[in-house]
Amino acid sequence: MTDLEIARAAKLRPLNEVAEKIGIPAVAVEPYGRFKAKLDLTAAPSGEKRGKLILVTAISPTLAGEGKSTTSVGLADAMNLIGRKTILCLREPSLGPCFGMKGGATGGGYAQVVPMEDINLHFTGDFHAITSAHNLLAAMVDNHIYWGNALGIDVRRVVWRRVMDMNDRALRGIVQSLGGATNGYPRESGFDITVASEVMAILCLANDLQDLEQRLSRIVVAYTRDKKPVTAGDLKADGAMAVLLKDAIRPNLVQTIENNPVLIHGGPFGNIAHGCNSVIATRTALSQADYVVTEAGFGADLGAEKFFDIKCRQSGLSPDAAVLVATVRALKLNGGIDKNDLNIADVDAVRRGSVNLVRHIENLRQFGVPVVVAINHFSGDDDAEVDVIRDVSRAHGSEAYVCRHWAEGGQGAVDLAQAVADLSDKQSAQFTTLYDDDLPxxxxxxxxxxxxxxxxxxxxxxxxxxxxxxxxxxxxxxxxxxxxxxxxxxxxxxxxxxxxxxxxxxxxxxxxxxxxxxxxxxxGEIMTMPGLPRHAAAEHIRLTEEGVIEGLS
Missing domain, CATH: 3.10.410.10 (Formyltetrahydrofolate synthetase, domain 3)
Known part of the structure; x- marks a missing residue:
């Protein structure tokens, strides 16, 4: 069965029941359809952090795939199976990768978050709200300049670009306001993808609606001729932007295939942004659960570093353990094997590629967080190859556990769950950031x-x-x-x-x-507006005659 077929076959529970499992009353659950909802935090019980915070990260991404989101889902399901009250916190998927190359971000196999189609597409409209708020500010910048420019904005120093939630290389660099005086002042500009928007980052780092509006007011959109910054607050745009985001700031509640609670909220990319779900969702989960599993974008060199040095630094959150996801296939690619030969057993290639795993283990240790390795199992993995990962991990102070959650759901990650629970309970993390605030x-x-x-x-x-x-x-x-x-x-x-x-x-x-x-x-050559690959995933996504989506992954 495909991921989509498995997701459709899942027997979902009413979200009120899912919320009750974590102590959130029905009055705080605002449905968006049958199986997705916003949480009204004013009606939900509040409290100080009580849960253990578990970060799931990964080795460097490869074409073979690592399965970080899938492992996060499997781990959360497994921890609930062993009697540990656990909430999963994830980012929202972007339409860019869904229609581009990467696909969706709701897990896979029997370790998925559902309803998969809704989450991977428009979900509850958060990204649309962020896009609208961002572009409202862009429109107000140009409008201010058009109507006399009382703030003295230097049109050569407007730094606020527009955004859209799609991969479109044609919009990276544009010339805007052509067509005559009534259309404004022509200038060079461009688009970023919505997940790279500062508004996205603000939503994910804000403590509440008031903090959100204050942060919005501080956005620097341009500079004057004497290089003084002009902010969204100077343009009186912050209030209207906050109005557009008043619902988007509330976390979204969904469930796993095994009916465990998931808060999905915010979605900055890990390579061009800070790569973490919202502080509000994480804090909400920590106040309601004994354990909170969350992830950070891409490999640990990007997502985990930013989780520690940006999200935790700003919010005061402190992780209790880290799970580093690796696969035999990905390590073979790091060991120099061609992508067409991944099904051929090659112990030496796994050993060569394990230098990438070791580097990530060492890096995570710099933050004072204990690390366990999750070996995301594929059916073609050779036992001797798996043993190499175990041996290498143990030699560098971490235990590695084979996980079969893709095929078996939470039951396939019970060993990992028990290890994570034991590690976070018995070994106190000595969390520290990589650098001090006052460093230049x-x-x-x-x-x-x-x-x-x-x-x-x-x-x-x-x-x-x-x-x-x-x-x-x-x-x-x-x-x-x-x-x-x-x-x-x-x-x-x-x-x-x-x-x-x-x-x-x-x-x-x-x-x-x-x-x-x-x-x-x-x-390097990183772009804040990605492009579509030669053969985009969108080529295979369609509606059947019955109106059913095909090709979404």
Missing amino acids: LFEKINTIATRIYRAEEAVADPSIHQQLKQWEAAGLGHLPICIAKTQYSFSTDPNLKGAPTGHVVNVREVRLAAGAGFIVALC
Whole structure:
């Protein structure tokens, strides 16, 4: 059966029953259809953190797939099976990957979140609200300039681009406002994908609606001729933006195939944004459950680092354990095997590729968090190959557990669940961030590059150094760094597999996200508006004569 067929065959429970399992009354559940809902947190019980926070991350992504979301679902189901009250917190999928190459983000096999079709498509409209709020601000910038420009915006220094939730390379760079004086002042601009929007990051990092509006007001949209920042608050746009986001800020409740609760909320990409679900959803889950399983985008060098250094730093959250997902197939690719030969047993290739696994284990340990390895099992895996992962993990201080949740659901991840529960209960995490707030901005970039990516150094043009110093002089030097780079390598070269050292991280652009509270450093050839592949997933997605969706994964 396909993932979609398995999801459709699931016997779902009314969401009121799912909410009751975690102590949330029916009055706090606002249905969006039959099997998805918003939570009204004013009607839900509140309390301080009581649950253990478990981060699921992974080795560097490959074409073979790692199954981080699938493992997150399987782990949460398994922990509930062993009697540990657990809530899963995930990000919302973006339409870009769904119709592009990656596909959806609701897990797979018998470890899925449902209703899969709704979640992967429009869901409860959060991304549309974020897109609208972002583009309202863009329209108000251009409108202000058109009607006299009282704030003195330099049209050459407008930095607020528009967004849409789709992969479209044609919109990366545009010339806008053509067609005459009534259409405004022509200038170069462009689009980013919605998941790279600062509004998305703000929604995911805000503590509540009031904090959301305050953060929105701090967004820097442009500079004057004397380089003074102009904000959304200066344009009086923050109030209307908050109105558009008043429902989007509330977490979404759905369930796994095994009817366990899932909060899906927010969805910044891990390679071009900070890659974590919302602080509000995570805190809500921690107040209602004994354990909360969450994930961070792409490999641990990106998602986990940003989870620790941005989300945890800003929110005060402290993880209790980390699960590092690996597959035999992915390690073979890191070991130099051709993608067409992955079904051939090759113990030596797994051993060579395990340098990537080891690097991620070592990196996670730098944050003082205990690590367990989840071997996401494929039917063609050879026992000797699996033993290599166990041996390598144990040699570096972590135990590895074979997980068959894709085929068996929660029952296939019981060993992992027990290990995670024991690890988080018995071994106290000594969580620490990678760098201090008062470290100069470029030194923060260099710290991530050298300690996490194991680069020789980070380099940047003098203009970038000057821009960072200007932000420091403006009192923004305390902000953390969000590095945007390829997810496929520790370096900025996606073809450099394994665990490279001695490379150089080239910072080609820096962007201020004053409302979100971090500095974005774009490195290598990473794009904040992806393009579609030669053969997009959209080519195979269609409606049958009965109106049933086919091809969605």
